[in-house]
Amino acid sequence: MSYDDVEIEDMEWNEELQAYTYPCPCGDLFQITKEDLRLGEEIARCPSCSLYLTVIYNLEDFADNSKQNTNFQHSKQQLISVA
Amino acid sequence: MEEGERVVKIQKDTEEVEHKQQEIWSWGAGTDGQLGTGKLEDEHTPQFLINLSNSISSFGHISLLSCGGAHVIALTSDGKVLSWGRGASGQLGHGEKLDFKLDFCFVLFFCHQKLTPPDSGCLFTCGDGSFGQLGHGDYHSCSSPMEVLFFNSKHVEQVACGMRHTLVLSKGNIEAYLCWLSLLVAGNTGEKVYGFGSGKRGQLGVSEDKIKSLSFPEPCSGIQGAEVVAVFANGDQSAALSADGCLYTWGRGFSSNSNTCIPQSLPSTLYFKQAALGWNHALILTSEDEVFMLGGSNHGVLSEPQKTIHLHNVSGKSNFSKVTGLGEKKVVQIAAGAEHSAIVTGQLENGQIYSWGWGEHGQLGLGGINDHTVPQLVMAEDNSMISKVYCGSGFTFALRQSLDC
Numbered sequence: 001m002s003y004d005d006v007e008i009e010d011m012e013w014n015e016e017l018q019a020y021t022y023p024c025p026c027g028d029l030f031q032i033t034k035e036d037l038r039l040g041e042e043i044a045r046c047p048s049c050s051l052y053l054t055v056i057y058n059l060e061d062f063a064d065n066s067k068q069n070t071n072f073q074h075s076k077q078q079l080i081s082v083a
Numbered sequence: 084m085e086e087g088e089r090v091v092k093i094q095k096d097t098e099e100v101e102h103k104q105q106e107i108w109s110w111g112a113g114t115d116g117q118l119g120t121g122k123l124e125d126e127h128t129p130q131f132l133i134n135l136s137n138s139i140s141s142f143g144h145i146s147l148l149s150c151g152g153a154h155v156i157a158l159t160s161d162g163k164v165l166s167w168g169r170g171a172s173g174q175l176g177h178g179e180k181l182d183f184k185l186d187f188c189f190v191l192f193f194c195h196q197k198l199t200p201p202d203s204g205c206l207f208t209c210g211d212g213s214f215g216q217l218g219h220g221d222y223h224s225c226s227s228p229m230e231v232l233f234f235n236s237k238h239v240e241q242v243a244c245g246m247r248h249t250l251v252l253s254k255g256n257i258e259a260y261l262c263w264l265s266l267l268v269a270g271n272t273g274e275k276v277y278g279f280g281s282g283k284r285g286q287l288g289v290s291e292d293k294i295k296s297l298s299f300p301e302p303c304s305g306i307q308g309a310e311v312v313a314v315f316a317n318g319d320q321s322a323a324l325s326a327d328g329c330l331y332t333w334g335r336g337f338s339s340n341s342n343t344c345i346p347q348s349l350p351s352t353l354y355f356k357q358a359a360l361g362w363n364h365a366l367i368l369t370s371e372d373e374v375f376m377l378g379g380s381n382h383g384v385l386s387e388p389q390k391t392i393h394l395h396n397v398s399g400k401s402n403f404s405k406v407t408g409l410g411e412k413k414v415v416q417i418a419a420g421a422e423h424s425a426i427v428t429g430q431l432e433n434g435q436i437y438s439w440g441w442g443e444h445g446q447l448g449l450g451g452i453n454d455h456t457v458p459q460l461v462m463a464e465d466n467s468m469i470s471k472v473y474c475g476s477g478f479t480f481a482l483r484q485s486l487d488c
Contacts, residue, residue, distance in 0.1 A: 003385070010283070012213065016171075023246055025362055025421030026112045026444050026477035027153035027169070048114060049443050050386065 006030075006044070008037070008057035020044070024051060037062040104485040105144040105470075107132045108462075111420075111446030111478030115153035117168035118478060127445030127452060129462050129481065139165075145482060150420075150475030151244070173226025174210030180226050204238035206231040206251060214247040215298030216280030222298055233277075233300045240274065245316035245334075246362075248280030248287060251300060252314045252323075274311045276303040276323055284319040285344035286334030293344075305345040306331050318362030318421065321346075328354030330367055337365060337378020337401040349377070349403070359419035359474075361440075366406075366424055372413035374406045374426055383456030385422055385441045408457040409437065420446060420474035426458065427472050434469035436461040436481055444477045 003025070011020035014029070020037075021029040024046040030053045032044035037057060044053040108129045109118040116123055119135050139145055143160030154168030154175060166175040173180045207228035208217040215222055218231040234253055241252040254274055278287035278301060282294035288303035309325035316322070319335035323346060331346035349355075349367075353375075357368035364379030376382070378401050409428065416427040423440030437458035438447040445452060448461040461481075462469075471482040 023152055023476070025441065027115060027117065027475065028112075048112070051443075 002043075002054040003051040005054045005056055008055055008061075011044070011055070020055075022053060024049065026051070034062060104140055105136065106483040106485050107136045107139070107145065108481045108483060109478065110448040112153070112444035112476070113478065115169040117150070117153045117155055117475060119155065119167050125444045127448070128450050129448045148471075148473045148480055148482070150473050150478065150480060152246075152476045155475065155480065170226075172211035173224050176209045176226070176228045178227045180224075204234075204240070204253070206234045206239045206242060208249070212298075214281040215296045216244070216247055216249050218249060218251075218279045218298070218300050220299045222296075231300070241314055243314045243316035243321075245280070245286060245320065246318050248278060248282070248316065248319075248321070250303075250314040250316045250321055250323075251277045252311055253277065276306060276311055276314055277301060278303050278321070281319075283342075284335040285342040286316070286319045286321045288321055288333040288344065288346050291344050303333075303346060305347075313358070315358050315360045317360035317419065320360045320362065320365070322358050322360055322365065324355055324358055328356065328370065330355045330358060332365070332377070337363060338380075340401075351403075357417055359417045359424075361419040361424070362421040364419065364422075364424070364440075366417040366419050366426070368414055368417050372415065374409070374414045374417055375403060376406050376424075377401055377403050379440075382422070382424070382440050383454045386443055386454045406458065416471060418472045418474040418479075420479065421476040423447060423474065423477075423479070424458075425461075425472045425474055425479050427469050429467075431470075431484075432468055434483075435467060436469050436472050438479065441477075446474075446477050446479050448479060 006022050008020065011022045014021045017031060019031040019033045021031050022044065024030050026046060026049045028046050028048040030044040030046050032041065032055055040059055042054050044055050046052065108131055109120065110126045110129045111118065113120060113125045114123050118126055118130065119132050120126065120130050139159060142163055145157050146160045147158040149156045151174065154166060154170065157165045170177065171180055207230050209225045209228045212224045213222055217225055218233060219229060234251065237253040239251055239253045243250045252274055278289055279297045279299060281296045287294060287297060287301065289301040290304065306323060309329065311323045312326050313324040321332065321334040323331045330349045332349060333343045333346045336343050354370040355367050356370050359366040364382050365377040367375045367377060369375065380402055412428040414426050414428050415430055418425045423438060423446045425436055425438040428435050428437060438461050439455040439458045442454045443452050447455060447459065449459055468484040469481055470484060473480040
């Protein structure tokens, strides 16, 4: 069961950990990366214990920019795949 | 008095109390060095901090400990300040954003300060300031103690720190001061409670309106009439005790209901003399030396969520009930971590610690990592002479009189 629900605005970006963080009651930090959020992950885990948070956020705010552009292409463009 | 025994006499209020050599013990979450053991591990049983105890004994003894999320600040009887544990936000006050996990260090700033009587009652803050909780009027962090100039003309009695906010109890003079809303003249000389830092859960208690944060102290409303004698903060919770034994709470609250933005008095005929706040519970000590719990529907069941269903108060109001399992024992002191509780029963040679709540990091000191919903005796084999207990988020400290005599 999730320890708490926390809005992404209430989490702090930690440059060293490269993750959004929120204090855990054990003294460590709940963490979730931008990559997690981009993939629609909702769980922020604590590296020290079994507790976790549910993060509340808009998926659109973290969606991949290149994927967004593809939807609005008007001209015919060939998608180039890179090996 | 036997030879070799060190006895330190201190003045405590109007009494003179003899202190034998003090022992410092700790247990619980320890990966940030907060336990002062010199190791970066959790401890599930009480650890005697022989190095710390011996070092401090040359400076007197510890008169006050304050435990944060993963760091500790200690005040010695001769006015020196030590700190250890996590320091990445500058909270240790050593002047750098460094941890002090394997040792402890004097906060030299205070060793060099000569705080003569006119200067006493000043407030210094350091650490993370991203929510304005340092009270300097900005959102910067600070790694050395910096004076909160707002209280320059006032006399600070107490300070309490929550997760992202600070409460101050001070005596004010008749003066004019400018707050960010309007020019006000303070007409009374009584105690006033101020709040600053994050206000999203109403924990500042300064306004009915939603406040995101304050970087500058503002007075709490709704308790000006009361003679406040103590303030408390932890997590997103705030509380105050008045001289007539009333408890006021504000902030996130202890039930599933929404936040309280203005201090509310807890309705009760009991006289409350002490309080300790966790993130989701509060302990309250009455004049009859009984301890009650406010909230805490998850207390002792965090690791077993299926049990929560049975404890949750369906009316939505905060649970308030006497803590059971202590018999007729008189409780002399209470302490609360984020999700655990610790109390001292009995006095002097009869002082014992009981703890309960979340136990995953050994913060209950019972030798395992199980949660407990009912108080359990700590250090059962050798359990007396406890004088004080303190809790950080996930760990516990105890002061004990040395058994050597």
